[in-house]
Amino acid sequence: AKIQGKRRWCLFDDGMADKVRLRMQTEQHLRQAMTRQAFELHYQPLIALGSGELTGFEALVRWRDGQQLIMPDRFIPVAEECGLIHDIGEWVLRSACISAREWQDRYQLPLRVAVNVSARQFAAPDFVRRVGLILLETGLYPHLLELEVTESTLQIMEDSQRILAELKALGVSIAIDDFGTGYSSMALLKHLTIDRLKIDRSFVKDTPEAVRDCAICRAIVTLAHSLMLSITAEGVETAEQSAFLSKIGCDTAQGYLFARPLDAAALAGYLANWQQQ
Numbered sequence: 001a002k003i004q005g006k007r008r009w010c011l012f013d014d015g016m017a018d019k020v021r022l023r024m025q026t027e028q029h030l031r032q033a034m035t036r037q038a039f040e041l042h043y044q045p046l047i048a049l050g051s052g053e054l055t056g057f058e059a060l061v062r063w064r065d066g067q068q069l070i071m072p073d074r075f076i077p078v079a080e081e082c083g084l085i086h087d088i089g090e091w092v093l094r095s096a097c098i099s100a101r102e103w104q105d106r107y108q109l110p111l112r113v114a115v116n117v118s119a120r121q122f123a124a125p126d127f128v129r130r131v132g133l134i135l136l137e138t139g140l141y142p143h144l145l146e147l148e149v150t151e152s153t154l155q156i157m158e159d160s161q162r163i164l165a166e167l168k169a170l171g172v173s174i175a176i177d178d179f180g181t182g183y184s185s186m187a188l189l190k191h192l193t194i195d196r197l198k199i200d201r202s203f204v205k206d207t208p209e210a211v212r213d214c215a216i217c218r219a220i221v222t223l224a225h226s227l228m229l230s231i232t233a234e235g236v237e238t239a240e241q242s243a244f245l246s247k248i249g250c251d252t253a254q255g256y257l258f259a260r261p262l263d264a265a266a267l268a269g270y271l272a273n274w275q276q277q
């Protein structure tokens with residue numbers, strides 16, 4: 001039993017070492033990716049459920065590694081841990097604002113761009129100043145920029161309220177991402193000034209069949225509207241989900257039913273097509 005115990009410990013130890021090695025490798029590759037400008041943004045359309053009109057895009061980062069496209073869930077957590085998220089986040093924000101400015105100039109479309117902000121980025125003492133500088137530099141109307149933060153990000157920060165107020169003063173809007181999946185969502189709504197809730201995909205995916213999920217979506221929409229907040233449903237994949245969300249008064253939707261996140265070439269085609277209509 002002793003030997004077995006020892007062997008098990010060894011296995012666990014090797015696993016840990018592998019994990020550490022993999023993480024260090026990823027971190028090193030991430031640093032190279034930053035200097036080689038190997039990141040790209042894909043843009044997923046945000047659609048007004050009433051009219052079917054395009055209202056904007058959410059920027060989603062990818063890492064181009066040769067033929068491979070690496071998804072954010074695989075590298076954002078590592079970037080958060082090693083601090084590279086500040087550089088990546090700054091690049092994402094600037095690129096997204098440049099794109100939104102282009103949509104406005106080239107296509108005469110006043111489209112919103114939604115940008116994901118990670119916890120460490122939000123917590124940086126100069127975050128608000130950086131956002132302000134990027135807006136000045138790119139000349140984007142501040143109301144066309146929406147920052148998406150999660151409940152957990154807002155919770156761990158003592159001075160969330162002050163930061164959000166400063167961002168509001170800049171004129172940018174704020175969405176709570178993945179709403180309902182964190183803790184004490186209600187406490188946040190009591191204290192913070194925000195503009196939009198995004199219903200997490202986990203609550204959307206089994207509608208309209210699952211009664212409980214429908215009830216949860218309905219409650220979130222009612223809550224948002226009572227507080228004068230806009231509401232976006234994410235992960236809408238079927239016409240039935242879209243019809244249900246529209247029926248309960250959800251303003252905006254995003255999901256594979258309308259479009260996948262689009263790379264630069266696909267985005268150009270999408271916008272050209274949109275402008276013609």
Ligand code: C2E
Nearest residue numbers: 060061071072073076092116117118235236237254255256
């Ligand atoms: P998120 O903010 O909740 O983004 C929505 C995710 O759902 C995206 O995954 C999107 O591609 C995916 N999605 C959209 N519509 C559908 C659908 O109809 N069905 C399904 N199954 N999925 C759908 P993605 O691009 O892999 O991003 C994953 C997460 O990585 C994001 O979740 C966000 O938390 C994070 N992320 C992405 N870009 C950035 C970034 O620039 N900065 C930071 N800090 N985080 C980012």
Ligand code: CA
Nearest residue numbers: 058116148177
């Ligand atoms: Ca998001």
Ligand code: CA
Nearest residue numbers: 177178198234
């Ligand atoms: Ca989300």
Ligand code: CA
Nearest residue numbers: 178200201234
């Ligand atoms: Ca989500």
